[in-house]
Amino acid sequence: MKKIIETSFDFAQLGPDLILDAIEAKGLLVESGLLALNSYENRVYQFLCDNNKRYVAKFYRPQRWSKQQIQEEHDFAWELQNHEIPVVAPLKLNGDTLHSHQGFYFAIFPSVGGRQFEVDNLDQLEWMGRFIGRIHQVAKGKSFKFRPTFSIQEHLFDSVETLKQTQLIPTSLHTAFFTILQQVVDLAAKRYQPASHIRLHGDCHPGNILWRDGPTFVDLDDCRAGPAIQDLWMMLSGDHQHQRLQMDTLVEAYEEFCEFDKAELALIEPLRAMRMVHYMAWLSRRWQDPAFPQAFPWFADAKYWEQQILALKEQLSALHEPSLTLF
Structure with missing residues (x-):
């Protein structure tokens, strides 16, 4: 060999x-x-x-x-x-x-090839619900042996340690940033209590969907085990009422092929928080790769970190609000 x-x-x-x-x-x-x-x-x-x-x-x-x-x-x-x-x-x-x-x-x-999936198109959302239901029905048939599982350790705690080591956050913003970051991490970790894990696409956002007479799923690079809602919540957009209609459309179509545990709706905001924190840490870890400063120059600007403080405050508020419900 x-x-x-x-x-x-x-x-x-x-x-x-x-x-x-x-x-x-x-x-x-x-x-x-x-x-x-x-x-x-x-x-x-x-x-x-x-x-x-x-x-x-x-x-x-x-x-x-x-x-x-x-x-x-x-x-x-x-x-x-x-x-x-x-x-x-x-x-x-x-x-x-x-x-x-x-x-x-x-x-x-x-x-x-294909055009971009339209997140505000309820007909396309219905298609997506059916196909994600089919994916998950197959996924339940066995478990991953080597791929990781969504966890608060990796996505929250380890990410916080990475951010504490970066030199990119302006010193003047350290107290404000890490204070709100820790509050979000603590509450998200408390609220993230999935009852089960299945194999997932893992990164099922609109950018990984091509549309041509229906959806085509690409890029399973982040596939891992986790709660089923992870492959659904990134389809949501707009205000709370709009998201409720979108999720209702997704779940109704999803359940044509796979049973959905509605208790997982409570995991949407913790998962959103995990994605936010993990994304910042990911950029920090990759900053030595020359492609990253070129592609994400704003990551080293004070304005970006000021915006993240505001975004984290909004996410903390969302974590305190009641979970999304279906009609």
């Missing part, structure tokens, strides 16, 4: 020649240039092959996921696809979906 060469956590060694060599080593001849797609955690490139088909090559960030964890993501995508659920799964080349080259794990996907 060929030994995998360890690479650094970033993509400093991932140059065009290495990318082309990796792709062509799998029997695909690149006929076009490499078009970098919008991805920061990994590196993703679209290209035209000599068979006149478009593909996407995804190079995983080194040392983030283990080989077993990435393979479990691929297997989950194929399991869903085999149940005729529109999920973009990696191609099987010589029987394998996960490949390695010069220390980088990578996969090749078919290039799939």
Whole structure:
């Protein structure tokens, strides 16, 4: 077995020649240039092959996921696809979906197009509810062995420690920021009490949905175990009454295929808080990657942290309010 060469956590060694060599080593001849797609955690490139088909090559960030964890993501995508659920799964080349080259794990996907999912379109929300219900019905059939589980330790407590170590928060804002941050973390941790966990897409927001005669789900990179509501709540938008109508539409369609525990509605605001805190910590951890200061220059500005103080105050208020209910 060929030994995998360890690479650094970033993509400093991932140059065009290495990318082309990796792709062509799998029997695909690149006929076009490499078009970098919008991805920061990994590196993703679209290209035209000599068979006149478009593909996407995804190079995983080194040392983030283990080989077993990435393979479990691929297997989950194929399991869903085999149940005729529109999920973009990696191609099987010589029987394998996960490949390695010069220390980088990578996969090749078919290039799939489509327009953006409209979160305020109730007809499209109904479609989404049915398909997420189908995903979860399949997902309940087994458990992840290697992928992590949504937890307050990772998303809240560890994230707070990361933020305490960053040099990006202006000293003048430290007291205000960390005071409200701790209040949000404490209350979210208290309210986050899921009764069960299933396999999830994990990052099922509108940006990971392509619409073409129905939804196509992409990017299972953050799939993990957690409460079912995690794959539903990011579809919500607008005021409280609008969100109530949206969730009612989603759940009614969802339950055509999978039973929904309405007690999980109480987890929406804790999960939103977890996402907010984890996102700030994620940017802090990745700041040494040259791509991040270029893509998120506002993260180092005092104005951003002032806005986060206000956002956290609003989230604290939301955590104190009664949970969303259905009609």
